[in-house]
Amino acid sequence: MAFDVARVRGLFPALGDGWIHLDAPAGMQVPEQVATAVSTALRAPVSGPGGIFPASQRAEAIVDAARRSIADLVGTDPAGVVLGPSSAVLLQRLADALADGWLLADEVVVSRLDHSANAAPWLRAAQRAGATVRWAEVDIETCELPAWQYTDLVTERTKVVAVTAASGAVGTRPEVRKITDTARAAGALSVVDASFAAPFVPLDLTALGADVVAVSANAWGGPAVGALAFRDADMLDRLPSGALEPGVRGPARMELGPHPYPLLAGLVASVDYLAGLDDAAVGPRRERLLTSLGSVKAYQAGLLANLINELRSLRHVMVIGDAMRRVPALAFTVAGVKATDAVEHLSARGVCAFADPGHHGVFAALGVGEIGGAVRLGLAHYTNAMEVDQLVRAVAELG
Numbered sequence: 213m214a215f216d217v218a219r220v221r222g223l224f225p226a227l228g229d230g231w232i233h234l235d236a237p238a239g240m241q242v243p244e245q246v247a248t249a250v251s252t253a254l255r256a257p258v259s260g261p262g263g264i265f266p267a268s269q270r271a272e273a274i275v276d277a278a279r280r281s282i283a284d285l286v287g288t289d290p291a292g293v294v295l296g297p298s299s300a301v302l303l304q305r306l307a308d309a310l311a312d313g314w315l316l317a318d319e320v321v322v323s324r325l326d327h328s329a330n331a332a333p334w335l336r337a338a339q340r341a342g343a344t345v346r347w348a349e350v351d352i353e354t355c356e357l358p359a360w361q362y363t364d365l366v367t368e369r370t371k372v373v374a375v376t377a378a379s380g381a382v383g384t385r386p387e388v389r390k391i392t393d394t395a396r397a398a399g400a401l402s403v404v405d406a407s408f409a410a411p412f413v414p415l416d417l418t419a420l421g422a423d424v425v426a427v428s429a430n431a432w433g434g435p436a437v438g439a440l441a442f443r444d445a446d447m448l449d450r451l452p453s454g455a456l457e458p459g460v461r462g463p464a465r466m467e468l469g470p471h472p473y474p475l476l477a478g479l480v481a482s483v484d485y486l487a488g489l490d491d492a493a494v495g496p497r498r499e500r501l502l503t504s505l506g507s508v509k510a511y512q513a514g515l516l517a518n519l520i521n522e523l524r525s526l527r528h529v530m531v532i533g534d535a536m537r538r539v540p541a542l543a544f545t546v547a548g549v550k551a552t553d554a555v556e557h558l559s560a561r562g563v564c565a566f567a568d569p570g571h572h573g574v575f576a577a578l579g580v581g582e583i584g585g586a587v588r589l590g591l592a593h594y595t596n597a598m599e600v601d602q603l604v605r606a607v608a609e610l611g
Contacts, residue, residue, distance in 0.1 A: 214492050215507040221594045223485070224433075232599045235564040236590035237380040237541050239430035240411065246434060249481035253474035260470060271473050278476040279463070281483035282439040284498040286406070286425050287416040292445035294463040295471060295479075299407050299426040299438035300329035304336075305466050306424065306440060307372075309451045310401070311337035314371055321365050321373045321400075323348035324577040325357045325384060330374050330405035330426065343371070352578055355382040355533025359390035370400040377420065378409035381574050381588060383516075383538035385409065392421035407431045407438075411486070411593070412512055412539045414505040417443055433593075434482030435475040440466070489593060512591055515600060516540040519591070522604040528611035532578065532586060540591035543568065543575070546610050551585030554610060558587070561606040565589040 221227055226241040233241060253274065259267035261275065279290040296302040320338050322331045324347060338345045346365045350357055357375070366373060373395035378385045392402040404422040406415055411432035417425050428438045442448060445462065453465040483501070487493060490507040493500035520542065523529050528547040546554050551567035558565050566588040570580030580586045589603075 214490055215511040216491060217511065217594065217596050219491070220489060221596070224594055227594060230562065232563045232602055233592060234589040234595065234599070234603060235566065236411075236592040236595075237408070237588060238566070240433040240592045241594070242433050242435075243482070243485045245485055246478045246481045250435060250474045250478040253477035258473045271471075274473045274476050274480075275471055277480045278437075278439075278471075281480045281497075282427065282441055284496075284501060285410065285415060285483050285486070286427065286441045287418060287498065288425075288441045288443065289445050291462060292442035292448065294440040294442070294448070294466045295476065296438050296440075296467060297436060297472075298329075299405065299428040299440070300333075302438050302440045302466065303330055303403070303405070303426055304333040305454055305468075306403070306451075307333035307337040309454065309466070310372060311341050311343075312452050314338075314341035314343050316342040317369055318343040319346055319367060319370045320344075321346045321348060321362070321370055321395075323357055323375050323386075324350050325355070325379050325382075325386065325574050326374065326376045326405065327380060327408070328573065329407070330376060330403070334372060334374050344369075346370075348375070350384075350574055350577055354535055355379070355384050355574065355578075356535050357384060357386040359387045359394070362391050362394040366394050366398045366400060368398055370395070370398055372401045372403060374403045374405070376408065377404050377406040377415075377425075378413070378539040378541075379574065380408035380539075380541050380590065381568070382533040382535070382543055383541040383590075384533060384535040385413070385537040385539060387537075389419065389421045392423075396421065408539060408541065411508070412505070413509050414502045417441055423447075429479050429482050432482060432486055435472075435478040437472070437475050437479045439479075508593060512540040515591055515595065515597065516542070518597070519600045519604070522600070523607065526604075526608055526611060529607060532575075532580070540595075541588075542590070543580075543586040543588045544607075545580070545583055545586050546607070549584070549610050551587050554587050554607075557610060558603070558606050561602070561609075563603050563606055565603075 257267040283290040487500035489504035493503040
């Protein structure tokens, strides 16, 4: 396997701004081929689907190509791929559809590790139906999400188990398959948010054991488009339809209004970008994705390990969590320095990072808000060792 970070950096015009972009958890920068695909589609004649003229057929071809690209990314049937403006919006639509049949005694299980995009929809749905919400807790020392607790959390009344494939806050990758197996044994639907995992690890819906997987393309430098991938495409016809047109079948039942065709063209280009991250990747796109993301995973693991070791060598820095399996996202605190002040210092040295006040999500569970919040950052495909060294030097100055 070969991962040439210098070549990858050359694919991103935005990196010419001179900043060190460690803001990947908010979305990676956009590769040139994605921007070109969007602008080309904007210039081409595209109409609504259903016509026999070329502009209409072009619209249908773009939607079909977008479904196939997501299917290749997660390893499923394109007939089970729903497209929309973001994973958060699509998860809310799914929660609304499923909650129509919930009763007062029903339950949903969510986790403290999850981003609000995969927790809030189920909390709102449970509140409307009067269902019970059960929380899976994180280990406060390691930020692991123990899978064994789901044996007690999931019951015969559980309708949905929602869990993340990776945390964009602390990087933890839970043992998703053990969790989804527990859900399936109880007859519950498992919904896995893979938005933060998709840019860094090969995905396989079957291996995850999930019924539904959600992704957002901006996580890997794609446009503002999300998708839900269903293990069983026929499930879409059993859900209440939210479509504007009556009688539609398949993914269209969860898709509102016309598609943003230029953005979907960019989505296809972004998945092709992922498939080409490794020069040695050959074969169909699904195989190239597995090869390329395997190379990314190996490269990022080494870079992340060096970063964590360097930060932990600084006596005034505490890296939050120590999960065994993780994606290259992390958070840390600086003794005696508020997170907002720390990121201002980093910004003055050309480093992009975020300050999290620690009042929500996993940080709230860890009590991070009581010590001034945490600095959040994440590595991207284009992050190199020199940028990591510059970050460490900047953080060292805070001591």
